[in-house]
Amino acid sequence: MLSSLPEKFRSHGLKADVRTLLLLRKAMQKGLIKTLGDIYNVLKGIVVKEPSEMGPFTKAYYEYFLYVPIEPGQTLEDAILRSETFAKWKTQFLDEAGKDLSDEELVTEFLDQVHLTSYDIKEVINGKEIWDKDNPDLADEDGLENDGEPAERVLDKMADYSDLSLEELLERMEKVREQQKTRHGGGSHWIGTGGISPYGHGGAAKNGIRVGGQGGGKMARKVMGDKNYFPIDRDALLNDNNVDAALASIKGVIEESAIEKLDVPLTIKSGLKRGGLFIPELSSEKNEELKVIVLIDNGGYSMAPYVRSVQNLFRKMKTRFAHDLEVYYFHNTIYNRVYVDERRTKSITIDKLLAHSKRYRVFFIGDAAMAPYELDSHSIQSIQSIVSKFKKCVWLNPEPLKYWPYTYTIQVMKELVPMFPLSPAGIERAVRKMNEKSSN
Amino acid sequence: MAETTHWTGSDKYLCDPALAQAFHMARTLGMPLLIEGEPGTGKTELPIHYAKDRGLDLEVYPVGSKSNIEQFVARFDHVKYLRDSQIEILNAQREEKGLESKLTTGNRNPEKLGDYVVKGPAAIAYSKPNSVLLIDEIDKAPREFPNDLLYALSHRKFIMPESGEVIEISEADMPAIVITSNREQELPTAFKGRCIYHYIDFPDKEVMGKIIEKHHPKLDEKVVRVALDVFYHLRRLGLERAPTTREILNWLKYMGDIAPKEAVKKIEGLEGIGALIKTQTDMERVNRMIGADDTFGGSRLN
Numbered sequence: 089m090l091s092s093l094p095e096k097f098r099s100h101g102l103k104a105d106v107r108t109l110l111l112l113r114k115a116m117q118k119g120l121i122k123t124l125g126d127i128y129n130v131l132k133g134i135v136v137k138e139p140s141e142m143g144p145f146t147k148a149y150y151e152y153f154l155y156v157p158i159e160p161g162q163t164l165e166d167a168i169l170r171s172e173t174f175a176k177w178k179t180q181f182l183d184e185a186g187k188d189l190s191d192e193e194l195v196t197e198f199l200d201q202v203h204l205t206s207y208d209i210k211e212v213i214n215g216k217e218i219w220d221k222d223n224p225d226l227a228d229e230d231g232l233e234n235d236g237e238p239a240e241r242v243l244d245k246m247a248d249y250s251d252l253s254l255e256e257l258l259e260r261m262e263k264v265r266e267q268q269k270t271r272h273g274g275g276s277h278w279i280g281t282g283g284i285s286p287y288g289h290g291g292a293a294k295n296g297i298r299v300g301g302q303g304g305g306k307m308a309r310k311v312m313g314d315k316n317y318f319p320i321d322r323d324a325l326l327n328d329n330n331v332d333a334a335l336a337s338i339k340g341v342i343e344e345s346a347i348e349k350l351d352v353p354l355t356i357k358s359g360l361k362r363g364g365l366f367i368p369e370l371s372s373e374k375n376e377e378l379k380v381i382v383l384i385d386n387g388g389y390s391m392a393p394y395v396r397s398v399q400n401l402f403r404k405m406k407t408r409f410a411h412d413l414e415v416y417y418f419h420n421t422i423y424n425r426v427y428v429d430e431r432r433t434k435s436i437t438i439d440k441l442l443a444h445s446k447r448y449r450v451f452f453i454g455d456a457a458m459a460p461y462e463l464d465s466h467s468i469q470s471i472q473s474i475v476s477k478f479k480k481c482v483w484l485n486p487e488p489l490k491y492w493p494y495t496y497t498i499q500v501m502k503e504l505v506p507m508f509p510l511s512p513a514g515i516e517r518a519v520r521k522m523n524e525k526s527s528n
Numbered sequence: 529m530a531e532t533t534h535w536t537g538s539d540k541y542l543c544d545p546a547l548a549q550a551f552h553m554a555r556t557l558g559m560p561l562l563i564e565g566e567p568g569t570g571k572t573e574l575p576i577h578y579a580k581d582r583g584l585d586l587e588v589y590p591v592g593s594k595s596n597i598e599q600f601v602a603r604f605d606h607v608k609y610l611r612d613s614q615i616e617i618l619n620a621q622r623e624e625k626g627l628e629s630k631l632t633t634g635n636r637n638p639e640k641l642g643d644y645v646v647k648g649p650a651a652i653a654y655s656k657p658n659s660v661l662l663i664d665e666i667d668k669a670p671r672e673f674p675n676d677l678l679y680a681l682s683h684r685k686f687i688m689p690e691s692g693e694v695i696e697i698s699e700a701d702m703p704a705i706v707i708t709s710n711r712e713q714e715l716p717t718a719f720k721g722r723c724i725y726h727y728i729d730f731p732d733k734e735v736m737g738k739i740i741e742k743h744h745p746k747l748d749e750k751v752v753r754v755a756l757d758v759f760y761h762l763r764r765l766g767l768e769r770a771p772t773t774r775e776i777l778n779w780l781k782y783m784g785d786i787a788p789k790e791a792v793k794k795i796e797g798l799e800g801i802g803a804l805i806k807t808q809t810d811m812e813r814v815n816r817m818i819g820a821d822d823t824f825g826g827s828r829l830n
Contacts (some may be wrong), residue, residue, distance in 0.1 A: 103717065103721070111557070115556075118556045120553055120556055129553070131551075132554050133550050133724040133725060134724065137721075138564070139564070142727070207552075343577060350606070366610065366614065367614070457622055
């Protein structure tokens with residue numbers, strides 16, 4: 089059941105495997121999953137491991153469970169409005185609702201139903217029970233029948249539902265999922281109106297929500313509108329929105345360890361002084377090292393759009409590694425000197441750069457695009473000398489990956505320095521590459 | 529049986545519904561809950577208030593740059609062990625010389641290794657069914673710490689060093705484990721895989737209003753509204769260190785003793801803004817952008 093789920097989620101760059109299914113199964117056994125909204129919540133807790141994954145996760149969920157594809161750059165609302173799933177749901181919903189709603193209201197209603205969780209339902213039930221108990225006289229009156237009924241129905245259905253075995257539940261879930269795809273699937277099996285949600289057609293769920301007012305409804309809308317949930321393309325080039333994701337990956341280069349050790353020589357020494365009474369002396373060994381040199385190509389128009397984001401990224405780094413970060417500038421490629429200031433007026437020679445401890449990690453940032461004659465043997469030599477001195481070097485390139493094969497100088501530079509796209513995902517891979525080397 | 533009912537906060541702590549659900553899920557599945565989010569969003573407060581509200585025992589392990597698994601689970605105190613055994617020798621020597629006075633080992637017996645096991649919060653929490661264990665700011669730990677935790681968290685069993693005592697707990701009795709992180713360092717994937725993850729979003733104005741009410745119930749409504757306006761305005765400036773929940777609460781604590789009308793004036797004049805702004809650069813920036821109000825308001829008040 090749902091065996092294609094890990095594959096689907098992985099295709100969105102998320103970590104999912106058979107363990108995800110096992111956990112999902114366990115969650116069902118424990119009664120955590122009763123609605124489609126519950127699946128969203130539980131899967132989110134299991135699959136999403138950092139804020140930047142929220143977007144891809146939501147995308148995968150909508151595609152897998154609701155057949156709502158979200159194109160890059162499209163908002164969730166747009167994607168829903170354009171989907172067949174929504175069209176089918178709308179027809180049915182409008183039939184039942186008997187009133188006209190704007191697209192926006194419809195989407196809100198749709199989100200309500202998709203993201204309705206059993207917590208919301210419980211809240212409604214609890215609220216109702218308390219309310220009913222508080223007003224015994226009123227509850228008996230005919231006029232309030234309409235209000236009282238749905239809650240009871242929810243209760244009934246919830247009770248019915250708990251008899252379902254896990255296998256049946258899984259089967260039903262899969263079926264509903266399939267039916268959302270096929271044209272004829274509509275009708276009685278819909279989110280909120282049957283199928284996966286335990287409440288029957290003509291939806292106690294919907295009534296429930298109306299009674300409850302808040303819960304799934306308002307929440308869903310608010311949550312889905314949040315930029316964290318809005319699909320962020322992790323392969324998108326660095327910009328102000330994903331600079332934090334990039335920073336998170338760049339922090340992975342920190343090497344830090346601290347251990348308390350028994351200082352044997354000192355113990356013996358002081359023990360002898362005490363006349364043979366040995367009292368252990370401890371010393372702490374602490375290693376914290378992250379020394380970074382950043383070489384930024386800030387010449388040329390092609391780099392201009394990225395300079396700000398890049399600086400923003402390293403400024404944030406700088407607040408954390410105040411003493412261990414050095415930034416130099418160059419134009420297109422490096423000859424025999426690099427510049428200390430942005431305007432490239434003050435410079436140091438390449439020898440001076442090479443005089444740094446070899447423990448420094450070097451990030452080149454540039455598009456590596458230049459006239460072929462600029463990348464002459466002299467420049468290649470300079471780069472090679474940097475790479476051979478500092479074993480941990482990577483090049484981050486803001487140029488979209490697909491254009492790399494068409495730029496001759498990128499091809500050459502790539503051979504000299506391991507090159508990665510300047511995107512959060514690219515930086516992550518670059519950092520991994522750096523750490524790989526460090527273990528050798 | 530561990531406590532697995534759905535907890536939605538107490539009168540002192542407003543729990544975001546999404547967080548409450550994630551917490552419930554983690555407890556039901558017997559997995560640790562990993563909470564990330566901006567500083568000051570109440571990550572650490574969750575287990576503290578939960579334990580208090582439900583009357584459960586709470587064990588806290590604040591993580592630092594020198595944290596290691598021994599501190600967290602249990603370590604054998606070699607120093608005391610060596611000291612006590614030396615003292616035994618010393619006492620024997622003194623006795624030989626006919627000296628009366630003896631040095632004490634403080635009821636510890638070097639024959640009993642268990643006396644020298646110092647239990648950490650994990651071992652204590654695991655030996656008490658249905659307790660709460662908070663691992664605070666795990667991102668401050670050395671890189672290998674989270675990986676070392678993996679074993680401890682997934683096998684509900686610890687073996688005490690040297691003494692060999694086994695502390696084991698059933699899945700049903702697992703303590704509710706909450707781990708917080710400020711994302712200063714990326715945690716290993718395998719570690720995250722063992723946790724239920726939740727990212728706390730920064731509360732919006734409406735929710736923040738409620739949070740403030742929980743902490744300072746007597747505060748005038750208008751004061752809160754004006755303060756919130758200023759607060760969210762500051763957050764939008766893109767400061768290096770945007771003010772957080774903790775800071776607005778502190779700021780308002782100071783305003784609480786002043787008559788509402790006066791307080792509104794003070795807030796509008798950005799008085800005591802040092803409670804919200806934490807770095808020099810940010811202060812300069814605020815002064816530059818809305819500083820006119822500051823000196824203006826300030827001088828009018830004086």
